[in-house]
Structure formats: structure tokens, C-alpha cells
Amino acid sequence: MDDELKYDPINYDNNIYDTPNFFIQEEISRHEKRDSIYGDYFISNIPQTLGTTYGTVIRQALLNWVPTTCIAYFYIPKTLLHGYRSMSGIRENIADIAQNLSKIIIQNDDLSLVSSEGFLNVSVGVDEESKEVLGRDIELPAGMQIINLDEYLFTINPDTEVNFRLLIEVKTHADLSYQKQEDPGEIVKEPDPAYNFDITPEEKAKIEGIKLAEILAEIEKQPARIATGATFQAVFNANFTVQVFVLHPNFTENFEKIRISFFTNGSCTPRIAINEACKNLSNKFSRLTGKLEILDKRDQEYLAKQEALKSYKPLSEVKVEDLPVQGSKKLSTPSKPKKKTIKGDSLPESNRKIHLEALKLSARSYNCLKRANIHTVGQLLGYSRGDLLKLKNFGRKSADEVAKVLQGLGFSLK
Structure with a gap:
């Protein structure tokens, strides 16, 4: 830490978290003059060679996936605009005003809000x-407060009245990659419910029988x-270091300890920042396991398309007699031919010698079968489902997987 920055420690009742897998220690300090807050986290009991991976992932989550409240847009009457860049x-x-508004730090008690208005x-x-x-x-809605109250915005001249409507949004820094980049001071077109922007003013005047001058007015x-060009980034200067240490002399495996240090701009404490970052990180990986209950719009559209594709039949399976007669309302779908399952006794000798590697089983199922000296399909088909369940560490999921793979190849267990 720089010698010029002096931080006073913030006392927390519980600054140590002891979990079955990790030992986490927290140290937080606030700058005397600035609004930034410094956080230090020490995470121990990490298996060797995983410290760098954990540190990199948590650092990226802190920099990109912490919800931040900022002033995204401001609305002004067009009569105040003088030319394009001044008021x-x-x-x-306009660009200077937008940049100054983007520097406003807002502390928000409810990060679930998508947007709200200020004045x-x-x-x-x-x-x-x-x-x-x-x-x-600036006037903010309930539950929000400005941290940097003395932040300079602009200077107004005598005989001037300013009425800005502010659009306040809650986003992460990663959300900006999914939308068009907007420069500070850029005038953005927004469709209004009272006007249809899908057609030109001339076409609207012709359709509704209104004068073109009235529509333009x-x-x-x-x-x-x-x-405003807000970056929606509450965390900055995030870094980590990895240190190898021996947890206990009797342990043969060494462990690693990572130190994660970062600053927040004051809109949230480091504890809230790392909590939100790891929560979003967990949600990203839970998509792979199918445990995420709330899906975003893109996921819902993808699943809907996949479900619709299941109702279509390949052209090779459609027969002439199955096509609808003229005047019929329904299309009779052909019945799917059943696969013939082959028992182990009637299996050809060439198929008996197929190795288990060709079945592409999971590591758990494959290792259990190998330990039982089962190396080929012919040996596997000599077992029943009950025999497989008697194998060590071979459970129902593994038995279901083996039966499903064999059924897909046209085989069945004993």
C-alpha cells in the first residue's frame, strides 16, 4: 500500500470465517479523506496448484460482477440545448456534465432494483x-444516498433554471459488454410510447391524417x-498473491494461501463486494449443473427453441402413406421404429471385444468397472443390474448410465 494513503481499521465483530474447506480472515480499513475502502482477504487451506486459479477467478468476479448503482442517463428539455455540445x-x-454525473457514487440498500429516477x-x-x-x-429515491456530496457537477449563470431528470440503473461492469458503447454526452434516441419510431413522421402523418408540423412539434x-458513460465498477485495483505453506507436519500434501486485496469506491463495503461477486460467480457455474431456477431471457428463448425442435421429424422418417390427405387438418406422425436389444449370449464375437473406452462412460463408472476386472462389452453384458450395484462405489446413477449407454448401442444387461 502507498505510504501516502493512511487507513484506519474498521472493527468488525466477526472478521474470521472458519469453514470445513477454507479458513478466511478479513481486514478492512477506510481512507481518512477519500471515500474509498480497502479490503484484505486471506484464504487458507486451498489445495496445492489451485491458488492461482482461485485468485484469478475471484479477481475477475470482483472487477466485473459486482452490482453497482450509477447515473446512466439524464433528461433535459431540448429547448435548453444550444447547438449540439452546449446548454x-x-x-x-454536455460532455463535461455527463462525465461529472458519472462520478457520483451512490450507496444503494436494494441492489435488486433495475432502474429508478432521481432529480x-x-x-x-x-x-x-x-x-x-x-x-x-441531487434528489434520490428512498434507500439511496450519495457518498461524495461535494462532487462538482457544473456552474449555472444568473437567471437560469435547470431541471434534470436522472435515470439511475443497477448494473455490473460485465453488463456493458452486451450493449452498444455510449460516449459521455452522447444524445441517445429513446422510443416513446406516444410516438411510433418504426415509421417516419411523414408516414405517420399520412396514416393518421395529422399535419406533419404537429407531429414534428x-x-x-x-x-x-x-x-453519462458510467462504468458501473465499484471495485478497482484488485490483486492477489499465492503462498505455499504446510498445514500440519503429519500431512503429506502442502496447501496454499491466497491474499486478495482491492479497493471499493465507497458505494459498498469490501465484504458486500466479495459476497456479491462470489454469488454471481456461483450462479454462472450453476448453469452447467442445471440448478439455476431463474433463467434470463436468452436462456428461455434457447430452451423454447430446443423444445420446439423435438416435435420435428427428419425427412427420411416420413413415408408417403403418412402424409395428410387433402382436406385433413392433422398430420399423422410416423411411429418411431423400436430398436432391437441384443442379449449378451447372442452378441457377435467381434462386438464382445469392444473395450469400455469406446463407451465413453464417466470417470466414476469407468474406474469402478476397471477395478472389477471388466474391460470389454462382452464381460459387462455378463452382469445384471443387481450384480453391478454390488460393486464397490458403484451406485444407481452409475448403473443407470451404463444401461442407457448400452441401450443406445442396441445392447442390454443380463
Whole structure:
């Protein structure tokens, strides 16, 4: 840590977590003048050679998968726009205002919210002096508060009134990779329910019988939506180190210990950050096991397409007599031919010599069969399901797997 940065320790009642697999120790300190919070996590009892893998995955999760609350867009009346990059009555241009709004740090008690609205209403009279607008002038919904209240936003001139509507969103840094990159100060078009943007104003005027000037005036009344270019990244400067140590003299295997250190911008504590990061990391891997109950829209569409494809038959299986007669409403689907299963006694000698490697079984099933001196299909078909269950570490799932693989090849157990 830099010598210029002095951090005071934050006292927690439980800063040590002892789990069956890991030993986790936590050290957190806050900067005296800045809003950032420093967190140090020591994770022990990690099997050797896995420390670097764990550290890399947790670091990437901290940098990309921590939900962060930021001001994503702000809406201003188009009448305030003077040209394209400046606003009447405000010294800064649109890009500078957008960048300053993106620096606002918001602490949010409910990270499940997708979006909400805030407001920035400031006015200066004719006889008053110019005023600096700061972060404390922003009005946020309940459950949110601004950490950097003295953050400078812009300066307004006398006889000026500013009314901004702010769109506050909760995203992760990884979510930005799924959408178009928007530069700070970029005016973004947003479809409004009162106007159909799928057709041109000229076509709308012709269809609805309205004057073109009225439609253009209606569009002009809509506020301009301007992107702030927020990065939605609450964690920065995340690093890790790995150290090998001997857990106990009687243990033959050494273990590793990793130290993960990072900063948060103050919108959340390091404990919340690492909790949310590992929670999202767990959800990513749970997709592989099929245990994730809540699927996003892309997963639902994919599963719906896969389910629809099951109702289609290959053209080679459709016969002429199965095609619908003219006037019929339903298409009779041909019955699927049943596979003939071959018992072990009637199995040809060439198939008896097929090795178990060709069946592509799981490692658990394959190793159990090998330990029982079962090396070929012919030897395997000499066993019944009950005989297989008597093998050591060979359970029902392994028996179901073997029976399913053999059935797919047209074989069956004894």
C-alpha cells in the first residue's frame, strides 16, 4: 500500500470465517479523506496448484460482477440545448456534465432494483451570482444516498433554471459488454410510447391524417436523453498473491494461501463486494449443473427453441402413406421404429471385444468397472443390474448410465 494513503481499521465483530474447506480472515480499513475502502482477504487451506486459479477467478468476479448503482442517463428539455455540445445558461458543455454525473457514487440498500429516477432542480435569480451545483443537490429515491456530496457537477449563470431528470440503473461492469458503447454526452434516441419510431413522421402523418408540423412539434417536446458513460465498477485495483505453506507436519500434501486485496469506491463495503461477486460467480457455474431456477431471457428463448425442435421429424422418417390427405387438418406422425436389444449370449464375437473406452462412460463408472476386472462389452453384458450395484462405489446413477449407454448401442444387461 502507498505510504501516502493512511487507513484506519474498521472493527468488525466477526472478521474470521472458519469453514470445513477454507479458513478466511478479513481486514478492512477506510481512507481518512477519500471515500474509498480497502479490503484484505486471506484464504487458507486451498489445495496445492489451485491458488492461482482461485485468485484469478475471484479477481475477475470482483472487477466485473459486482452490482453497482450509477447515473446512466439524464433528461433535459431540448429547448435548453444550444447547438449540439452546449446548454444555454450553463458554463460546461454536455460532455463535461455527463462525465461529472458519472462520478457520483451512490450507496444503494436494494441492489435488486433495475432502474429508478432521481432529480436535479436548481435555479438562480437575475440578481444572484453564479452557483456551483454539487452532488448534494441531487434528489434520490428512498434507500439511496450519495457518498461524495461535494462532487462538482457544473456552474449555472444568473437567471437560469435547470431541471434534470436522472435515470439511475443497477448494473455490473460485465453488463456493458452486451450493449452498444455510449460516449459521455452522447444524445441517445429513446422510443416513446406516444410516438411510433418504426415509421417516419411523414408516414405517420399520412396514416393518421395529422399535419406533419404537429407531429414534428410533438417530437420536439420530448426531452433529450443523454448518456453519462458510467462504468458501473465499484471495485478497482484488485490483486492477489499465492503462498505455499504446510498445514500440519503429519500431512503429506502442502496447501496454499491466497491474499486478495482491492479497493471499493465507497458505494459498498469490501465484504458486500466479495459476497456479491462470489454469488454471481456461483450462479454462472450453476448453469452447467442445471440448478439455476431463474433463467434470463436468452436462456428461455434457447430452451423454447430446443423444445420446439423435438416435435420435428427428419425427412427420411416420413413415408408417403403418412402424409395428410387433402382436406385433413392433422398430420399423422410416423411411429418411431423400436430398436432391437441384443442379449449378451447372442452378441457377435467381434462386438464382445469392444473395450469400455469406446463407451465413453464417466470417470466414476469407468474406474469402478476397471477395478472389477471388466474391460470389454462382452464381460459387462455378463452382469445384471443387481450384480453391478454390488460393486464397490458403484451406485444407481452409475448403473443407470451404463444401461442407457448400452441401450443406445442396441445392447442390454443380463
